[in-house]
Amino acid sequence: MMMDIDTDPPPRQFDQVAINDNDVRNIVLSYLVHNCFKETAESFIACTGMKQPADFPVGIDKRKPIFHFALEGNALKAIELTEQLAHNLLEENKDLHFDLLGLHFVELVCSRKCTEALEFAQNKLTPFGKVHKYVEKLEDFMALLAYEEPEKSPMFHLLTQEYRQHVADSLNRAILAHANQPSYSAMERLIQQATLVRQCLHQDFGKDGAPFCLKAFLKS
Amino acid sequence: MGGVEDDEPPSKRVKVSSTGVRSFSGSLSLSEPVTSFQGESMARPLPFEGGEEMVGSKQVIKKVEFVRIITKALYSLGYEKSGALLEEESGIPLHSSVVSLFRQQVLDGNWDESVSTLGKIGLLDENIIKSASFLILEHKFFELLGKEKVMDALKTLRSEIAPLSINNSRLHELSSCIVSPSQCTSLGFSIQDTLGSGSRIKLLDKLQKLLPPTVMIPERRLEHLVEQALNVQLEACFFHNSLDSAMSLYTDHHCGKDQIPSQTLQVLHAHRDEVWFLQFSHNGKYLASASNDGSAIIWEVNESRVALRHTLSGHQKAVLTVSWSPDDSQILTCGMEEVIRRWDVNSGECLHVYEKAGLGLISCGWFPDGKRVFSGMSDKSICMWALDGKELECWKGQRTLKISDMAISNDGNQILSMCRETAILLIDREAKVERLIEEGQTITSFSLSKDNKFLLVNLINQEIHLWCIDGDLRLIAKYKGHKRTTMDLQVYIWHRSTEELLEALPGHSGAVNCVSWNPVNPHMLASGSDDRTIRIWGLNRVNLKRKDAYSNGVIRHCNGGT
Numbered sequence: 001m002m003m004d005i006d007t008d009p010p011p012r013q014f015d016q017v018a019i020n021d022n023d024v025r026n027i028v029l030s031y032l033v034h035n036c037f038k039e040t041a042e043s044f045i046a047c048t049g050m051k052q053p054a055d056f057p058v059g060i061d062k063r064k065p066i067f068h069f070a071l072e073g074n075a076l077k078a079i080e081l082t083e084q085l086a087h088n089l090l091e092e093n094k095d096l097h098f099d100l101l102g103l104h105f106v107e108l109v110c111s112r113k114c115t116e117a118l119e120f121a122q123n124k125l126t127p128f129g130k131v132h133k134y135v136e137k138l139e140d141f142m143a144l145l146a147y148e149e150p151e152k153s154p155m156f157h158l159l160t161q162e163y164r165q166h167v168a169d170s171l172n173r174a175i176l177a178h179a180n181q182p183s184y185s186a187m188e189r190l191i192q193q194a195t196l197v198r199q200c201l202h203q204d205f206g207k208d209g210a211p212f213c214l215k216a217f218l219k220s
Numbered sequence: 221m222g223g224v225e226d227d228e229p230p231s232k233r234v235k236v237s238s239t240g241v242r243s244f245s246g247s248l249s250l251s252e253p254v255t256s257f258q259g260e261s262m263a264r265p266l267p268f269e270g271g272e273e274m275v276g277s278k279q280v281i282k283k284v285e286f287v288r289i290i291t292k293a294l295y296s297l298g299y300e301k302s303g304a305l306l307e308e309e310s311g312i313p314l315h316s317s318v319v320s321l322f323r324q325q326v327l328d329g330n331w332d333e334s335v336s337t338l339g340k341i342g343l344l345d346e347n348i349i350k351s352a353s354f355l356i357l358e359h360k361f362f363e364l365l366g367k368e369k370v371m372d373a374l375k376t377l378r379s380e381i382a383p384l385s386i387n388n389s390r391l392h393e394l395s396s397c398i399v400s401p402s403q404c405t406s407l408g409f410s411i412q413d414t415l416g417s418g419s420r421i422k423l424l425d426k427l428q429k430l431l432p433p434t435v436m437i438p439e440r441r442l443e444h445l446v447e448q449a450l451n452v453q454l455e456a457c458f459f460h461n462s463l464d465s466a467m468s469l470y471t472d473h474h475c476g477k478d479q480i481p482s483q484t485l486q487v488l489h490a491h492r493d494e495v496w497f498l499q500f501s502h503n504g505k506y507l508a509s510a511s512n513d514g515s516a517i518i519w520e521v522n523e524s525r526v527a528l529r530h531t532l533s534g535h536q537k538a539v540l541t542v543s544w545s546p547d548d549s550q551i552l553t554c555g556m557e558e559v560i561r562r563w564d565v566n567s568g569e570c571l572h573v574y575e576k577a578g579l580g581l582i583s584c585g586w587f588p589d590g591k592r593v594f595s596g597m598s599d600k601s602i603c604m605w606a607l608d609g610k611e612l613e614c615w616k617g618q619r620t621l622k623i624s625d626m627a628i629s630n631d632g633n634q635i636l637s638m639c640r641e642t643a644i645l646l647i648d649r650e651a652k653v654e655r656l657i658e659e660g661q662t663i664t665s666f667s668l669s670k671d672n673k674f675l676l677v678n679l680i681n682q683e684i685h686l687w688c689i690d691g692d693l694r695l696i697a698k699y700k701g702h703k704r705t706t707m708d709l710q711v712y713i714w715h716r717s718t719e720e721l722l723e724a725l726p727g728h729s730g731a732v733n734c735v736s737w738n739p740v741n742p743h744m745l746a747s748g749s750d751d752r753t754i755r756i757w758g759l760n761r762v763n764l765k766r767k768d769a770y771s772n773g774v775i776r777h778c779n780g781g782t
Contacts, residue, residue: 114378115371118398126399142399143392145374146382154388 025050027186034176034185036064063175070168075103078171086178093174098128099167102141106158109144110151117145287312293442316341319435326427327420331360343432350384352430357381359423361394365401374398480713481745481757484727488754490517490528495748497541497734501548504740506565508551509754510539516553518565519754524744526756530568534561541583546590554584557598562607574605583626583637596626596637615647627668627675634689636668636675644677646689657693659685670739711735711747711757727755 025048032041033053038060045052062085069078079100082089090097101124108117125141128134140155147153157163173183191214198212273283287306291314294303307313315323318341325334335353338344344352357380364373377394428436438444446469453473467473493513500507500521507519507526516539520529535555543552550571553561557580562572575581576597583596587604592612594604601616627636632649639645644657644666662680669675673690686697711725711732730751738744745757 114374118370118374122399129400138399139392139396142395144395145398146377146391146395148378148382 022050027190029053030185031187033060034172034188036060036067036172038064059179059181063172066175067168067172070100070103070171071164073103073107073164075100075107075167078168082171082175086175089174089178094128094131096167096170096174098125098134098137099170101125102137102158103164103167105141106144110159114145121145284312288314288437289442289445292437292439296440315436323424323436326356326424329360329363329420331356341431341435343435347386348430348432350386352427354381354384354386354390355423355426355430357384358390358394359419362397365397370398480723481743481759482723482725483758483760484725484755485524485758486526486756488519488526488528488756489752490531491515491752491754493538493752494730494750495733495752495754496538498736498746498748498754499542499544500736500738500740500746501544501565502546502739503548504738504744506544506548507736507738507746507754508542508544509748510542510553511752512538514538514555516542516551518551518563518568521738521741521744524756524758526746530563530565532561532563532568532570534570535559543585543593545586546588552584552586552593554581554595556580557582560584560593560595562593572607572609574609576603585626585628587628588630588632594626594628594635600639602626602635602637627666629668629672631672634672636666638663638666644675646693655689655693657687657689711745711755713745725757728753 025044029041029044029050032044033056038057041060042057044050045056066078066081066085069075069081079090079097090100105117105120105125108114108120121142125138129138140158143155144150144153144158150156151159177183195212195214202211275281275283275286287310291303291306291310291312294306295314303314313320318337322334322337322341325331325337335356338349338352338356357376361373361376361381364370364376377391377398381394382391425439428438433441450467450469450473454467457473488509491509491511491513493511495509495511497510498507505521506529507521508516509519510516514533514535514537516532516535517528518530518532519526532551532553535553535558537555537558539553540556541554543554545551549565551563551565553563555561559573559575560581561570562574563570574593574595580598581595582598585594586592587594592604592606594602596602599616601614603611603615604613605611626638628634629636635647635649637645637647639656641662642659644663646655646657648654657675657677659677659679661683664678664680666675666677673688674696675687675689677685677687679685682700684699685695686699688694688696710728713723713725725747728747728749728751730749732747732749734748736746738746743759747755747757749755
């Protein structure tokens with residue numbers, strides 16, 4: 001019978017697992033580099049005396065502006081820089097390309113430039129509509145045009161920071177993948193795996209307590 | 221100009237409103253006595269107090285509604301002048317002036333005005349106003365798109381349609397239409413159509429369905445009411461056994477029990493052994509009988525008399541069943557585990573013999589196109605031939621049983637045959653799907669209705685089951701026979717919906733094996749028996765002569781009915 005990992009009295013099973021400090025630092029650095037925190041990463045490297053990763057800081061320097069343009073909704077600039085950095089990346093990632101163009105459309109709608117938005121949609125977005133899987137998304141974008149206050153429409157999620165973050169993340173991952181680098185940082189992977197394992201354990205052996213929740217774990 | 225001239229003496233004028241006024245129970249204030257019709261008095265609407273004016277013997281019909289429905293019917297039939305005249309004479313307008321204005325604005329395409337007029341029509345709740353406005357503005361939107369005024373259409377969408385805040389999914393669909401005109405067609409709006417005048421009329425139709433019927437009378441309301449009444453008469457007609465075209469508006473429809481064949485008109489003695497199968501031709505002009513004596517006979521039907529036309533000899537075994545070609549010019553006969561013969565009805569000549577080496581055939585049928593025939597075999601397979609004898613298809617395996625019933629649907633697609641003692645197989649040739657009707661008892665025979673939607677199944681325990689085979693297979697009715705201790709010698713007639721026995725006809729001196737109704741003359745029935753005779757049944761002439769009263773709203777209870 002598996003004991004409850006968090007609340008059981010010591011000695012607990014996982015206490016026996018040895019941790020290498022270097023590994024921890026690499027994990028932290030991978031997170032910083034993945035998300036383009038250039039200055040923080042430089043600081044961290046200096047403080048810990050670690051070895052710089054292979055393409056540091058060139059890789060970050062290239063990705064960071066793209067990531068930030070996408071995050072602020074300046075999709076056209078992001079696209080331009082991406083084309084310069086990785087020539088046929090967007091052609092190979094049509095979904096991503098569509099999402100980026102959609103971002104620009106949303107910007108136009110938000111700035112109430114309806115005529116421009118309509119023209120942009122007709123020229124750039126509707127060609128995607130020939131493929132079935134884009135049709136629904138296209139409808140969602142077009143629906144924004146119907147509202148004088150798009151923030152109050154049912155499609156308002158397309159205008160949020162979270163959505164932009166999502167698109168920017170996807171772009172970032174695609175660029176990393178294109179350069180044959182891992183598209184997920186080690187930190188993310190580890191957290192995902194740990195969560196999954198905890199959930200399985202809870203299902204198989206857990207008592208009546210709540211299933212594993214990362215947030216709760218971090219607060220405890 | 222139609223109508224009566226004004227200088228004619230009043231007594232010659234049609235007294236239109238007299239019945240209406242006489243049945244009015246409230247008090248009237250009139251300047252002239254009611255029963256004298258002079259000058260314009262008929263045209264003035266009668267003021268009344270204490271409730272609405274009613275017409276009809278039961279005082280349930282509101283006069284205003286009655287007149288408006290008639291007016292609407294006149295306009296629908298194309299009698300514009302009569303419609304207008306009725307509105308004037310009765311003083312009851314078809315539409316209030318507001319509604320007339322509204323309709324005109326819609327037809328003229330004055331969208332914004334029509335929306336504001338909509339608000340002025342009383343009796344409308346807010347939701348209806350919004351839905352109607354949505355319909356109108358949507359049409360405006362499509363017309364703008366049709367004229368390629370895209371920005372105007374977008375403006376309408378944003379500033380007029382969206383604020384209504386109803387039907388968001390439709391709103392989004394309209395949005396998509398701006399960039400992709402093909403979306404419009406998928407929504408049912410051809411851009412071409414919106415530019416024609418017909419589309420605005422269609423819009424009015426849609427609006428009329430949305431608005432309460434007091435505001436705009438529904439199309440064909442009068443016709444609908446009359447059809448309802450006819451339906452009620454039909455359903456109340458317990459012994460209904462006549463063609464639907466016999467219904468008239470002049471008198472209530474009512475079949476007496478005397479509409480059911482109950483008298484033997486003829487006894488046909490031509491067969492030398494048991495009569496096993498009977499079938500009238502599709503056009504009702506011929507009757508075919510099949511007998512254990514190895515022959516089939518074609519009889520000619522002349523009004524109510526039946527006379528022998530041809531004797532078809534040639535089979536070496538008993539003739540199990542016959543099948544008329546779709547055009548009745550030819551007939552198939554099937555010998556018991558033997559061959560199928562095709563005959564020309566006119567000459568009585570045998571045109572072809574179909575057989576399969578080593579196998580006996582036990583049933584036969586035609587394909588609806590009249591160019592192919594099929595047959596069930598003693599090895600339980602089914603075979604299909606072209607008329608010239610060329611074998612076309614063969615379905616092997618557990619398809620049939622040694623019972624001769626088979627049927628094929630009108631489109632040639634479904635084949636029904638016995639596949640077990642207690643089951644009927646339905647093969648869908650196109651979809652390559654097979655379905656099964658299973659019974660708890662042995663099935664003795666079955667027959668397919670003309671519209672191919674129903675199947676009547678006879679069971680060995682004297683029950684008859686009615687199945688619906690259109691869509692999911694389901695049992696709809698069961699008709700139970702009487703308890704008998706001896707072999708049955710009567711013909712039974714059942715009411716299809718109430719499952720009650722209508723008539724039992726004695727007469728045969730042997731078991732009754734088969735019956736057939738004349739498809740063209742519902743008053744003629746033929747039955748075949750082990751006593752070697754065929755009996756032709758018809759209406760009881762004596763009772764018929766007594767039925768000359770015309771009914772007008774009198775409800776009758778039939779003898780022996782419920």
